[in-house]
Amino acid sequence: MEPILSGRNLVKRYGRVTALDHCDFDLYPGEILAVIGDNGAGKSSLIKALSGAVQLDEGEIRLEGKPIRFASPIAARAAGIETVYQTLAMSPGLSIADNMFMGREIRKPGILGSVFRKLDHAEMQRIARQKLSELGLMTIQNINQAVETLSGGQRQGVAVARAAAFGSKVIILDEPTAALGVKESRRVLELILDVRSRGIPIILISHNMPHVFEVADRVHIHRLGRRLCVIDPKSHTMSDAVAYMTGAKLPDEIAVTA
Numbered sequence: 001m002e003p004i005l006s007g008r009n010l011v012k013r014y015g016r017v018t019a020l021d022h023c024d025f026d027l028y029p030g031e032i033l034a035v036i037g038d039n040g041a042g043k044s045s046l047i048k049a050l051s052g053a054v055q056l057d058e059g060e061i062r063l064e065g066k067p068i069r070f071a072s073p074i075a076a077r078a079a080g081i082e083t084v085y086q087t088l089a090m091s092p093g094l095s096i097a098d099n100m101f102m103g104r105e106i107r108k109p110g111i112l113g114s115v116f117r118k119l120d121h122a123e124m125q126r127i128a129r130q131k132l133s134e135l136g137l138m139t140i141q142n143i144n145q146a147v148e149t150l151s152g153g154q155r156q157g158v159a160v161a162r163a164a165a166f167g168s169k170v171i172i173l174d175e176p177t178a179a180l181g182v183k184e185s186r187r188v189l190e191l192i193l194d195v196r197s198r199g200i201p202i203i204l205i206s207h208n209m210p211h212v213f214e215v216a217d218r219v220h221i222h223r224l225g226r227r228l229c230v231i232d233p234k235s236h237t238m239s240d241a242v243a244y245m246t247g248a249k250l251p252d253e254i255a256v257t258a
């Protein structure tokens, strides 16, 4: 099987700091790939490179086999790579429906240019309601409720639903459970599994090992700016993963060739 999204020899430097040091990356169709690594290992830099938020100094990214270079996160989103950041890019004062359609507003038909036509609120509300209920987020009763009145978990839910709703090819989730309580985390993890069951692959950046080991199909371990190894969470323990991440232990495949 070919990866849906891949990176080869990715290099990103910030002045004298090399954040990505000839890093490789592969995401396969339909999988949840967790990306873990110590603080400063370069996970955010990798995600930002894949989502158009930073420009690489070297290397190549391919989406569905075709080389791509995104000038901005908007370009990445247009190509089907949706990123949900820990600090959610939502407007708290706007409703759930308006947030879901931010930048993709539906307008009423008419002869005027699209920016002059009236917003079709009823249609946006209908679709927003449908998308949230498809993803089992029916606890959100009122689609016109302002996002600031939602709990952290519900906000994550809306953000993930937004990402899943618009034909995304890849969803990147940056620490989706970091700010959540136990119950809310559970719902977000269920939502992640739900999104996978719809065939959308997910990149999950997380420091939470139990969450990673619960939902990931494969775990990309990032160390010193590059992919150290990829492990199967069914055949490795969390303490193996932490030992590889911190350099306390080398993964077998590396130990053999080292």
Ligand SMILES: Nc1ncnc2c1ncn2[C@@H]1O[C@H](COP(=O)(O)OP(=O)(O)OP(=O)(O)O)[C@@H](O)[C@H]1O
Binding pocket: 014, 017, 018, 019, 037, 038, 039, 040, 041, 042, 043, 044, 045, 046
């Ligand atoms: N905008 C920037 N300017 C300068 N240095 C940066 C910048 N962004 C990241 N770095 C450096 O690049 C390296 C990798 O950082 P990055 O944020 O990608 O790591 P990370 O694995 O996501 O860390 P964390 O888990 O702490 O968020 C670090 O040494 C960091 O200080």
